[in-house]
Amino acid sequence: MHDLDDVAVLQDLLVIAFAGDDSAVDLDGDSFFCQVEISEQVANGSAVRELVIFAVELQPHRKTINRAWWQYNRANLPGAGPSEFTSLIRFGTRPLLSVNRRSPHRTVAYIDEAGLRANLREVRAATASGVAVMAVVKADAYGHGAAQVAGVLEDAGADSFGVATVDEGLELRAAGIRHPILVLYGTDPSRVADAIGADLAVSIVDAEELEPMIEAVGAGHLVVHLEVDTGMTRLGVRPQEVGLLADRIRRAAGLELAGLFSHLGNADSAHTDFADAQVEIFRDVVATLDGAGMLPTHVHLANSVGTLTRADTHWNMVRPGVCLYGVLPGTAAGIILTPVMTLETTVWRLWEVPVGRHVGYDQTFVTQRPTRIAVLPMGYADGYGRGFSNRGEVGVRGRRVPVIGRVCMDVTMVDVSDLEDVAVGDPVVVWGNAHGVALPVDEVARACDTIPYEVFTRVGRRVPRVIR
Ligand SMILES: Cc1ncc(COP(=O)(O)O)c(C=O)c1O
Numbered sequence: 001m002h003d004l005d006d007v008a009v010l011q012d013l014l015v016i017a018f019a020g021d022d023s024a025v026d027l028d029g030d031s032f033f034c035q036v037e038i039s040e041q042v043a044n045g046s047a048v049r050e051l052v053i054f055a056v057e058l059q060p061h062r063k064t065i066n067r068a069w070w071q072y073n074r075a076n077l078p079g080a081g082p083s084e085f086t087s088l089i090r091f092g093t094r095p096l097l098s099v100n101r102r103s104p105h106r107t108v109a110y111i112d113e114a115g116l117r118a119n120l121r122e123v124r125a126a127t128a129s130g131v132a133v134m135a136v137v138k139a140d141a142y143g144h145g146a147a148q149v150a151g152v153l154e155d156a157g158a159d160s161f162g163v164a165t166v167d168e169g170l171e172l173r174a175a176g177i178r179h180p181i182l183v184l185y186g187t188d189p190s191r192v193a194d195a196i197g198a199d200l201a202v203s204i205v206d207a208e209e210l211e212p213m214i215e216a217v218g219a220g221h222l223v224v225h226l227e228v229d230t231g232m233t234r235l236g237v238r239p240q241e242v243g244l245l246a247d248r249i250r251r252a253a254g255l256e257l258a259g260l261f262s263h264l265g266n267a268d269s270a271h272t273d274f275a276d277a278q279v280e281i282f283r284d285v286v287a288t289l290d291g292a293g294m295l296p297t298h299v300h301l302a303n304s305v306g307t308l309t310r311a312d313t314h315w316n317m318v319r320p321g322v323c324l325y326g327v328l329p330g331t332a333a334g335i336i337l338t339p340v341m342t343l344e345t346t347v348w349r350l351w352e353v354p355v356g357r358h359v360g361y362d363q364t365f366v367t368q369r370p371t372r373i374a375v376l377p378m379g380y381a382d383g384y385g386r387g388f389s390n391r392g393e394v395g396v397r398g399r400r401v402p403v404i405g406r407v408c409m410d411v412t413m414v415d416v417s418d419l420e421d422v423a424v425g426d427p428v429v430v431w432g433n434a435h436g437v438a439l440p441v442d443e444v445a446r447a448c449d450t451i452p453y454e455v456f457t458r459v460g461r462r463v464p465r466v467i468r
Contacts (some may be wrong), residue, residue: 110432116324133159169198
């Protein structure tokens, strides 16, 4: 919950409200309804600007703007009788006035709620009815905003959530997520109490961790999933250790063995010899545990590509991540995913410069013609990596234009000379679909030799995620 008496919180809300041209704003996963009014009066001979924000916190994680509700509250603004707003702020203030449409904070990640739901439907369509879907929302839901993404997916029918750390699980619980949560990347014994307190299940990814874990649980009760390494050589216990470890877990009073899992080593194709071998090893381990009467309830191997293209990786639970955000590395016939994040910024400043001008740090770009340059309020601190320097493209006025010079921490320059018209305030698409431009994130990622996973997760903290 946010303190609406706190100027910093109000500032953030204002920035987002302005950036999104939208009265439904989202701050750290909480939804607000914002109305901003600026008035100017003359007092004692000098002009006084007063800014009034009306902000009301909505149901967490739901962009439920009910028109009737809004009209009703509008009629109850100050002076019109008691207000139904949970918080109503009247603010005659200076710092807030510095926030305006030309603020450098106009880079926003729009999150398409309908797209998330549609992608989950694709996952459901690719899996049999008894197969549970654990939506992977680690790393802040791949940069999309874990609280709000999990809120939507919980509502849309995901069965459980996968996170990387206990803290990520706690964040979801604080945001009101009730479904089961599994911490996929193990945990330090010092965090076991937190995991138990928040009803998080924890994975055991290393045989050495088991005894300290049992000790840390003490008289408590911790649900665990055991990971087995089937070829990636990163996390998971050895296949030949699984039987003994499962037995030890079952005998430990405080531990409940609820799952067995592994992870596919190819994110873009599950149809390789390597994946075949992984499936085979996993199948053997499952058979061994089953034969010993120790097979836990949940058995899971599939990532997105396994989920969408290979039913023999499903067992009774799948763990899709990137496909929920609209990306499938590789191909899957008949699967239509909807890109969920559109990163948008704006034209902040325009330059008209002659031939021979240097642009940005280190003079890596020199104009070869009279050039019109747009400065964008977005740099590597916002997640637009330095790798895009002189390589990236963004969309302005329906056309792609090239990044010129080095991407800086807070700004990026693009060459807009070939556009007939361009103005300060024009929206700029960095990736996604908007304003007549489609810039698929996988294409954007390739431009700087990376993958959509990294592009998404690098989107900076100061970029508001606005769900719509
Ligand atoms: C253990 C685990 N399961 C599932 C996933 C989801 O993978 P993907 O995003 O390729 O679907 C990941 C992602 O890295 C993971 O680490």
